[in-house]
Every structure is written in C-alpha cells, then in structure tokens.
Amino acid sequence: MGDRTDWSAMRDRRMAESGAAEAYDAARLAFELGRAVRELRERRGWSQSQLAQASGMTQSAVARFEAGGTVPTLPVLERLAAALDVSLNVSFKPRDAAA
Amino acid sequence: MGDRTDWSAMRDRRMAESGAAEAYDAARLAFELGRAVRELRERRGWSQSQLAQASGMTQSAVARFEAGGTVPTLPVLERLAAALDVSLNVSFKPRDAAA
DNA sequence: CAGTGGTATAGCATTGTTGCTATGCCCTGG
C-alpha cells in the first residue's frame, strides 16, 4: 500500500502527542470500520455517491471514511448503518467472559 | 428525570436541525454508554476522579460523559475501556442474521 | 479521442467534543 496520502502523517502526529496506544487503537478501529463499510457497500453494488446520498453525506466524506482518514463519530456511524440496513453495535465487553 | 441541565436543549436543537432519528439515536447511545461506564466504575468502587485519572481525563469530563451530555468519540471510549479493563466493541451487525 | 462514472484528495468553513479551571450542591464526619 503506497503512502499516497497525508493521513498517515496526521495519525502519527496524534500518536506522538497523546499516549500512542490509545490513539493507535482508535486509528486502527477507524481503518477497520472503513473497510467494513466498504465491504457492505460493495456487496450492495452501491457507489460511494449512492451511499453518500442514502446516509446524508457527500461522496468525499464517504471516501475519507472508507480510507480510514479520520476517526468517525458515532452519529456518522449510525447514519451509515441505517443507510446500509445494518445495526450499529457499540458496547463494552468484559475481558474475561463471553458476551 | 429532572431537567436540571441544559443538555436536553442542546440535543433537541440537534434533532431539529438534522433528521431527528439519527441524532436521537446518537443521543440515546451516548446515554446508554454513559450508564454502562457509570456501572462499571461504581462496581469497581471508583470515584469519577479516579476513573478520570486512570483514563487521562478530568473529573468534569467523566461527569459530562456519564450524564450523556455529549456524544463521546471513539478515542475517549477506548481510553475509558482500557481504564476499566474491558474491551470496546464497535461493529456492524446484519439485521436479519445473528453474529 | 472525447465523454462519463467511480474514486481519491485538497482546502476551507462550520460544528461539536474534549481539556481545563472554577464553582455550587449534597452528604457525612469531626
């Protein structure tokens, strides 16, 4: 994967400023959520523009999100989930037990 | 529930401006996450100040979060989860199937 | 080769969350 963008630098800066681990996890979570949305979108055969319209965003915002360019906010995740007809799950899980 | 705060008005404004449903869901999610954190914190017998220190926040930020005063960001949720020794789970779930 | 659709980036204004400090209320213990 080439470093065609400037975002990696932005993330690195964030990591250096705070405690690294937490910011790093957030960036990784952003990346994985982006990939998940991209998969769901492509599975439906939608273009970024279509998803954007369905979720009240613009194509550029969708592209930025799918690339993991920023850590998404919960309102945005909810709108994407609604548009893709899936449910968003945000919860805390004990580390030592299931569920 | 008493309306001792000003936050309900803020949420109402957000709901009125956008599409209502999405913003409403985000506010409810914020509220439930706040309650979850409060439970985990009290279960550990921690004060807001202790949790704040453990998660790199201030007591006021913890109070605001537990009250559902703002929709938390993922970095904050990660830090709280780490401090409370639980794992944060953010994912999309199909509406028609399990897992 | 021009035209079109899909995607990636850039730049900027707006908006909202967080960080921080200070303060007020309630309750309990001395």
Place this chain on the structure above:
DNA sequence: CCAGGGCATAGCAACAATGCTATACCACTG
C-alpha cells in the same frame, strides 16, 4: 458548625471531524 469528598455545571480555548466544492486520476465506452 465547619471541613472535605464526590458529583454536576459553566465557560472558554484548542482541537478534530464533518460538510461542501472543486479537481485529478483511472477505466471504460461510444
């Protein structure tokens, strides 16, 4: 009665995500 701990709010500065417009690149097609 007064002091202190715990929690709720306020106000403001700083920062980061979103909204939006415009543009560039690529693949495909007429």
